[in-house]
Amino acid sequence: MTRCDEICRTAMQDAPAATEPDCGTEREHIGRLLAGAPLFNGLAPSEIARFARGARQLAVAKGDILFHRGDACSGFHLLLSGQIKLAFISAEGNEKVVEILHPGQSFGEAVMFMDKPYVVMAQALTDCSLLHIAKQVVFDEMARDPAFCRKIIAGLSQRLHHLIADVESYSLRSGRDRIIGYLLREEGQSSDDDTLTSGPVSIRLPTSKGIIASRLNLTQEHFSRILHELIESGLIQVQGRTIHVPDLGRLRAALS
Numbered sequence: 001m002t003r004c005d006e007i008c009r010t011a012m013q014d015a016p017a018a019t020e021p022d023c024g025t026e027r028e029h030i031g032r033l034l035a036g037a038p039l040f041n042g043l044a045p046s047e048i049a050r051f052a053r054g055a056r057q058l059a060v061a062k063g064d065i066l067f068h069r070g071d072a073c074s075g076f077h078l079l080l081s082g083q084i085k086l087a088f089i090s091a092e093g094n095e096k097v098v099e100i101l102h103p104g105q106s107f108g109e110a111v112m113f114m115d116k117p118y119v120v121m122a123q124a125l126t127d128c129s130l131l132h133i134a135k136q137v138v139f140d141e142m143a144r145d146p147a148f149c150r151k152i153i154a155g156l157s158q159r160l161h162h163l164i165a166d167v168e169s170y171s172l173r174s175g176r177d178r179i180i181g182y183l184l185r186e187e188g189q190s191s192d193d194d195t196l197t198s199g200p201v202s203i204r205l206p207t208s209k210g211i212i213a214s215r216l217n218l219t220q221e222h223f224s225r226i227l228h229e230l231i232e233s234g235l236i237q238v239q240g241r242t243i244h245v246p247d248l249g250r251l252r253a254a255l256s
Contacts, residue, residue, distance in 0.1 A: 060124045
């Protein structure tokens with residue numbers, strides 16, 4: 001059992017245990033963390049306090065497994081700092097990264113509502129701080145507050161929208177376009193924006209090229225070959241995990 005497994009097993013108790021009174025100072029600290037998360041924006045202090053009673057803060061080290069496919073889900077996670085990858089692992093040990101999560105994002109809500117075990121594994125790409133919110137607290141607040149229900153539904157709908165966009169990209173877009181689109185998103189540029197921002201920029205890849213390649217449904221060899229083609233075209237320069245773009249507008253115009 002990993003250190004992360006021990007932390008998660010302690011935190012992921014059933015709802016009654018998760019909502020027992022805790023140290024007031026710890027609840028206040030967790031309440032402040034919750035209040036700063038987009039999902040909990042606009043909630044009254046009393047509402048935040050109720051969530052805080054059912055939340056536990058987790059610290060996981062780089063490489064730790066937060067949960068495996070098939071593990072029971074007793075709530076959802078909110079990422080405070082660091083990066084988490086969600087992935088499928090085949091029987092042969094091959095990995096397919098389905099999402100790379102950043103601070104402010106939550107995960108695990110869908111399986112929590114379905115009362116099903118996790119269908120993916122979650123691993124820390126960096127040292128991470130997270131909150132685990134017990135499902136019974138979430139269910140109680142949803143029954144109490146329709147506005148919070150809409151926030152949860154909006155978050156799940158946005159995730160479904162991203163999933164559909166991924167399927168479209170994998171099915172209809174070339175590997176070259178997927179990589180260019182990824183770089184533009186990392187820079188914060190929307191591919192359907194009419195305003196072409198030009199000029200040089202540097203983009204720091206958030207994780208290894210292998211993980212990004214898996215996220216884009218490419219082999220690492222194919223990913224590296226496309227990067228080399230973009231370098232030869234003068235569209236990018238690669239220095240480790242930093243991608244230098246001489247002209248962002250020209251890179252964006254290279255999309256098919």
